[in-house]
Amino acid sequence: MSTQFCVFIVDDEYPVRHSLGLIMETAGFAYQTFESAEDFLQNYCPGQPGCLLLDINLPGLNGDELQAELIRRKIHLPIIFLTAFGDIPMTVRAIKAGAVDFLTKPVPRDLLIERIQAVLQHETQIHEQTAEQALCMSQYGLTSREMEIMSLVVAGHPNKEIARQLGISYRTVEIHRARILKKTGTTNPLELARLCKACNFPP
Template identity: 60%
Template sequence: MSEEALVFIVDDDDAVRDSLGQLMQAAGLPCQLFESAEDFLEAYRPGQPGCLVLDLNMPDMSGDELQNELIRLNIQIPIIFLTAFGDIPTTVRVIKAGAIDFLTKPIPSKVLLTRIEAVLQQQSLVLEQNKCNCIITLTARELEVMYLVITGQSNKQIARHLGISHRTVEVHRARVMEKTGASNLVDLVRICSEYEISCNSVN
């Protein structure tokens, strides 16, 4: 996944929401602002990398109700609760449910940014590891086909080069796309490039 990570801010208080948005902008962190949990659910695309900064007490659907709904939908996104009305039982409940942190307003900007940046960095490391894992699952033949594909060779050219049938190349190519999660050739080239960079850094 190479999409840009976003900070999703959900808070029904206009002043708080706008202030947080300005803070993210000043820190160079792309963000999206939502005044309700329902608006966030409608707009969020599962798999979009980022971090959810979530108010607790909101009308209609509260922050912890949104957390429960995300769990029900099997949507995994790091959540930092940010609220003016926190108590120990609620804190324990949302942390046990998987929240990364539970912060109380007002909070120093530097502290909040440090928490968010740490979450985004950890998420980036996990995503990079997942990319390595998807490449590792490829067979030796699938790797051969993949590298020939990203050089721009057609299926027929690859078949001749490897001494296999055109149909076999199609099967291997389909498996490569499925295992790497690439949707097209450009996507596959990007994934291969990012994999090589990340693995070189590890090695």
């Protein structure tokens, strides 16, 4: 695997960050530690793959708020929440917002490694699949906006709904759709959907 996946540890307690870092090191995971959500946001490079080990009870921006901020910024980073004071409503809220797991401290070493391995394996599969899709679709010279619109078209969304979702005009969507059909050599959404299926796009 050429892409370097990283485990990002966000916890305000140094002993916790240190012990988690040792676990990552012995398990062979690349990792980085951060003492706050703000520290993480300032130093994380969007697009860097991996997963986030996130303490939910943080001073300043807490874990819930960091999760919401990542969603707002459209940053896809799987989150495993860690907390010493978890409850069912908190867990449900985090999972509904997209967290992949919610573990109570202290987490058994083997369980933590198992969960992280599962997340990183899934992320690796997505990354490889995305690379294959990009290679397949690259021959058509579509722009990133055209790819975005094409995924909505083949999902069956009408132009008006696509315009609303992307915050652009109806006419702009029409122009992009026409360009997409021309570049891909297709004549209608059905043919376009078949082409996308052949390229496994979108995932």
